[in-house]
Amino acid sequence: MVVLVLFSTWMVEFLVFSFLGLQCDLAKYTINVPDMVSVQEGLCVIIPCDFTYDPNDAIADSPLYGYWYEQGANADSNAAVATNNNQKRIEEYARGRFHLSEEVEHGNCSLIISDARRTDLKKYYFRMEQGPKAKFSYIKAEQNQPFVSVTELENPKIQMPEKLQAGHRVNITCIAPESCSWKRPHVSWEHLSHQVRSGIPAMQPNNPKDHISVFTFTPSVEDNGQELTCQVTYGEGLNPLHINETVRLNIHYPPQKLRISTEVMRSNKSLQNNTDSSQITVEKGDAVVLHCVVEGNPLPNMTWVKTLQPSGTLRLTSGNELRLLNVTTQDAGEYKCVAQNTEGFANTSVRLSLASNDASSQKVVNGVIGGLIVAGVIMLIIAAILVFKKFQRKRKTAIDLESYTKQKTVHNKSPPVFKEPNGIGLNHEEGKDVSEAQEKMEGGTEEIYSEPEEMYYASIIFNAQEAHPGVTSNSPPTEYAEIKKSQCTDFAGN
Ligand SMILES: *[C@@H]1O[C@H](CO)[C@@H](O)[C@H](O)[C@H]1NC(C)=O
Ligand SMILES: *[C@@H]1O[C@H](CO)[C@@H](O)[C@H](O)[C@H]1NC(C)=O
Ligand SMILES: *[C@@H]1O[C@H](CO)[C@@H](O)[C@H](O)[C@H]1NC(C)=O
Ligand SMILES: *[C@@H]1O[C@H](CO)[C@@H](O)[C@H](O)[C@H]1NC(C)=O
Ligand SMILES: *[C@@H]1O[C@H](CO)[C@@H](O)[C@H](O)[C@H]1NC(C)=O
Ligand SMILES: *[C@@H]1O[C@H](CO)[C@@H](O)[C@H](O)[C@H]1NC(C)=O
Numbered sequence: 001m002v003v004l005v006l007f008s009t010w011m012v013e014f015l016v017f018s019f020l021g022l023q024c025d026l027a028k029y030t031i032n033v034p035d036m037v038s039v040q041e042g043l044c045v046i047i048p049c050d051f052t053y054d055p056n057d058a059i060a061d062s063p064l065y066g067y068w069y070e071q072g073a074n075a076d077s078n079a080a081v082a083t084n085n086n087q088k089r090i091e092e093y094a095r096g097r098f099h100l101s102e103e104v105e106h107g108n109c110s111l112i113i114s115d116a117r118r119t120d121l122k123k124y125y126f127r128m129e130q131g132p133k134a135k136f137s138y139i140k141a142e143q144n145q146p147f148v149s150v151t152e153l154e155n156p157k158i159q160m161p162e163k164l165q166a167g168h169r170v171n172i173t174c175i176a177p178e179s180c181s182w183k184r185p186h187v188s189w190e191h192l193s194h195q196v197r198s199g200i201p202a203m204q205p206n207n208p209k210d211h212i213s214v215f216t217f218t219p220s221v222e223d224n225g226q227e228l229t230c231q232v233t234y235g236e237g238l239n240p241l242h243i244n245e246t247v248r249l250n251i252h253y254p255p256q257k258l259r260i261s262t263e264v265m266r267s268n269k270s271l272q273n274n275t276d277s278s279q280i281t282v283e284k285g286d287a288v289v290l291h292c293v294v295e296g297n298p299l300p301n302m303t304w305v306k307t308l309q310p311s312g313t314l315r316l317t318s319g320n321e322l323r324l325l326n327v328t329t330q331d332a333g334e335y336k337c338v339a340q341n342t343e344g345f346a347n348t349s350v351r352l353s354l355a356s357n358d359a360s361s362q363k364v365v366n367g368v369i370g371g372l373i374v375a376g377v378i379m380l381i382i383a384a385i386l387v388f389k390k391f392q393r394k395r396k397t398a399i400d401l402e403s404y405t406k407q408k409t410v411h412n413k414s415p416p417v418f419k420e421p422n423g424i425g426l427n428h429e430e431g432k433d434v435s436e437a438q439e440k441m442e443g444g445t446e447e448i449y450s451e452p453e454e455m456y457y458a459s460i461i462f463n464a465q466e467a468h469p470g471v472t473s474n475s476p477p478t479e480y481a482e483i484k485k486s487q488c489t490d491f492a493g494n
């Protein structure tokens with residue numbers, strides 16, 4: 001009997017049957033069940049199962065009962081976890097949660113466990129009974145007793161391509177932990193951006209498995225950084241189970257909205273900030289900070305290049321900032337910021353011009369004033385020279401006329417008569433000085449000098465005859481004039 005105790009239950013049954021003298025064909029009692037199933041806490045699992053028995057041991061119209069027990073439980077004394085026998089007691093913890101397939105009569109011994117709990121983690125075995133003799137617990141081998149593994153409930157998993165690109169259609173998949181029809185999952189998507197929300201109808205309605213949902217949409221730049229949530233609800237009614245998973249969308253797009261902001265500093269004082277400039281004017285010596293602002297994913301790297309005249313470019317620096325700390329004339333020109341990332345590149349430029357600053361304009365003013373002064377001095381000198389020359393001439397003329405008037409006053413008793421020697425016109429002394437002087441002295445003689453351009457001059461010598469002492473008052477005095485015409489090399493007067 002000590003040996004019998006060591007026998008497993010099926011051996012006991014076998015012995016019982018044998019003892020009763022019944023021939024049981026044990027080979028006809030088979031079961032097909034996985035040796036292990038896994039379920040997440042709170043979810044539902046079906047342990048698929050089918051079994052056979054020897055119909056010769058049973059009467060067809062007697063009821064067929066199936067039972068699931070915990071491993072090691074006594075089929076007679078212990079409660080079952082699931083059965084189709086209403087008379088059988090059910091373990092407290094299993095009530096309403098463990099269910100035997102309704103098709104036991106057809107050899108379906110599947111066990112459904114819903115709202116799985118940690119305490120459900122154990123091995124179970126199946127037993128069938130149909131009168132009068134078909135009573136069998138399928139515990140022959142360890143692998144016939146499925147192990148139910150209960151694990152912690154996990155969030156759904158979101159699968160998407162490694163790289164999402166703006167404007168490229170994409171399938172995003174949410175895989176929720178599997179469950180059975182008793183606690184079916186309902187998957188929905190949520191997104192902060194309205195645009196994508198409206199894309200939800202693109203979600204595929206007929207998924208091969210209801211725990212997998214595919215969300216098809218075309219991401220835009222605005223979706224970058226937005227959150228996409230896959231929300232899964234298991235079961236309805238009293239205590240539905242909610243899980244969710246959120247991903248932040250990382251949408252790749254080329255550099256865009258490129259602009260250059262500028263800050264101009266003079267004598268360490270910030271003068272002006274411009275958030276978007278294509279043109280700035282600064283002064284020599286100013287400090288200028290050019291800042292390139294760009295959007296793009298991945299973050300674009302930036303390079304500053306200067307456009308050279310007449311053609312070509314000069315690479316200055318990388319990084320989004322370019323500092324020109326002491327602007328000189330050579331710094332004027334076009335500065336281009338080139339932004340690049342894996343998706344593409346873009347560029348924008350700012351033109352830096354130099355305004356003439358205070359110091360140099362002062363120089364110009366000084367120059368102008370200086371020039372004016374110099375010109376003035378020169379003019380004064382010229383004027384002085386002219387005046388001096390005039391004075392000199394006047395003096396000379398005065399001397400000549402003086403000598404002339406002396407002679408005249410000595411010999412003349414009537415106005416002098418001009419004789420035209422050989423038809424040569426007597427004319428054209430430079431300046432009217434002489435004639436004026438004559439006019440003054442002689443009182444309204446006809447003008448004999450006119451155009452000063454023609455540099456002829458004449459010298460007139462009056463030869464008055466010595467008057468006879470006796471006839472002085474009677475006879476008119478006779479005068480002779482000798483007129484010499486010569487070129488202008490000499491000043492008149494011999
Ligand atoms: C067995 O029963 C379970 C639960 O009712 C069911 O899901 C499964 O489809 C059945 N198996 C077969 C082979 O009919
Ligand atoms: C998304 O899934 C559908 C259906 O499986 C397929 O026809 C389509 O090509 C997929 N699109 C992409 C971008 O993978
Ligand atoms: C997602 O689940 C967490 C708990 O895991 C919950 O606090 C949160 O409200 C859920 N979010 C959504 C959008 O359902
Ligand atoms: C500007 O400030 C720096 C330090 O901040 C100093 O070294 C420099 O001398 C200053 N320049 C002028 C012109 O004040
Ligand atoms: C320009 O911006 C800098 C900071 O970026 C600030 O310190 C400075 O005062 C601003 N200057 C002007 C003129 O607004
Ligand atoms: C700026 O450059 C000029 C000419 O090169 C130089 O004379 C001046 O000292 C510089 N100023 C500063 C603050 O570096």
Ligand SMILES: *[C@@H]1O[C@H](CO)[C@@H](O)[C@H](O)[C@H]1NC(C)=O
Pocket residue numbers: 301303318340341342
């Ligand atoms: C900038 O990024 C592009 C693409 O990511 C890369 O090919 C290039 O070498 C980078 N340039 C610099 C200066 O980092």
Ligand SMILES: *[C@@H]1O[C@H](CO)[C@@H](O)[C@H](O)[C@H]1NC(C)=O
Pocket residue numbers: 305336338346347348
């Ligand atoms: C700047 O962009 C224009 C097109 O917008 C392109 O033709 C040019 O080659 C770019 N320049 C550089 C230096 O990348």
